[in-house]
Amino acid sequence: MYEWLKEYIKLREEISYLELKLDQNQTELKRWVEGDLSKVKLEADSIASGLEDKIEMQLKLLDEKKKQRDELIALVEKFEGLDNQILRMKWFEGKTLEQIAEELQYSYGYIKRKHADIMKMIKFADSLASNL
Incomplete structure (x- = not known):
């Protein structure tokens, strides 16, 4: 993913x-x-x-x-999509979630929740992959 x-x-x-x-x-x-x-x-x-x-x-x-x-x-x-934008800005550009929210014109709370959800999905996918 x-x-x-x-x-x-x-x-x-x-x-x-x-x-x-x-x-x-x-x-x-x-x-x-x-x-x-x-x-x-x-x-x-x-x-x-x-x-x-x-x-x-x-x-x-x-x-x-x-x-x-x-x-x-x-x-x-x-890559397109909000999830990819958030991850790209966070990891490649080193921006804070506050900066990402401002730049993408979303509330900080929404971006923070979205980022947390993405990270949970990644960890879940990793746990599934390691159990195979």
């Missing part, structure tokens, strides 16, 4: 984690190249000796995940 939302959340989490790991590895490489470890001799089988390759792989994977996310966003932008 709203598989796109689960996929988007999964991609967002994967991208955040990859960015964290990439930052850690780039910081570590900087220590080896120009920092406090620059005078330490590297062994061929040490973890640090493969940092550049690891960083390159992480950059490629990060680009791939971002491309997947962007393609998903482009697809979801084409």
Whole structure:
């Protein structure tokens, strides 16, 4: 039903984690190249000796995940209906329910109930799927 939302959340989490790991590895490489470890001799089988390759792989994977996310966003932008608008504005644009209500010209209470109903449907569908 709203598989796109689960996929988007999964991609967002994967991208955040990859960015964290990439930052850690780039910081570590900087220590080896120009920092406090620059005078330490590297062994061929040490973890640090493969940092550049690891960083390159992480950059490629990060680009791939971002491309997947962007393609998903482009697809979801084409979806119609109030439910999809609410979810898209909430998750992709980061708007509050109050902002969504104002922009779509509905009352805050209606959008809040509608969002809660959508989330209940998603959780119910997930529980059914996990029991299969």
